[in-house]
Amino acid sequence: MDEKRQKKNISYLSFYLGDEIFALHVSKVHKILEMMPITVVPHTPDFMKGVINLRGKVLPVIDTRKKFGMPAVEATKKTCLLVTEANIGQDEIMVCLLVDSVQSVLKLDDEEVLPPPGIGSKYQSDFMTGMARVKEKFIMVLDIDKVMSSDELLNLSEIKNAINKTEQKPVEK
Structure with a gap:
């Protein structure tokens, strides 16, 4: 069989934000x-909910809705955190995304993922690699690297470094 004609099946983790369904490539989750x-960090963008400590690592938490x-x-029993990996410039950063709920793992053929809309999208199409239709619903397939590399987030590594330095300082008596 010709390799170019062979379908490529890719897995995505889908999640809800309100009534909308989004998906991330499973390799990024x-x-x-x-x-x-979640510990609040002052003077951060409003969509940065704060940080969590995951086995000794401080991870920023992004309120994906915001x-x-x-x-x-308000958080519910279904609200969860997706620990994701994003490439910001030269850095690989672990970031938590606050989502309303996780739906499922989807397997989509690459031809099922259509290009993102250019006009009228409620969400920045720059953040999306495409859209897929599954059971009469559209799923927005996100590019986590682009979501995290927007101008507002470029200082995530600086915020993380500042938090790490604060944790390492001895407490003054």
Whole structure:
């Protein structure tokens, strides 16, 4: 069989934000965590919810709803954190995305993922690699690297470094 004609089946983790379904390539998702206490960090963008400590590592938590211009909501039993990996410039950064709920792992053929809309999209199409239609619903396939590399997020590594330095300072008596 000709390799160019062979379908490529790719796995995505889908999740809800409100009534909308989004998906990330499974290779970018490291863990799905239940909601846990988040430490607020002052002077950060409004979509940065704070940080969590995951086995000794400080991870920034992004309120994905706010990042996409949606209203914030109270956490529920289904609310969770997706520990993702994003490439920001030369750095690989682990970031938690706060999502309303995880739906499932989807297997999509690359031809099922259509290009993102150019006009009238409620979400920046720059963040999307495409859209897929599954059971009469459209799923927005995100490019986590582009979501995290927007101008507002370029200082994530600086924020993380500042937090790490604060944690390492001895407490003054």
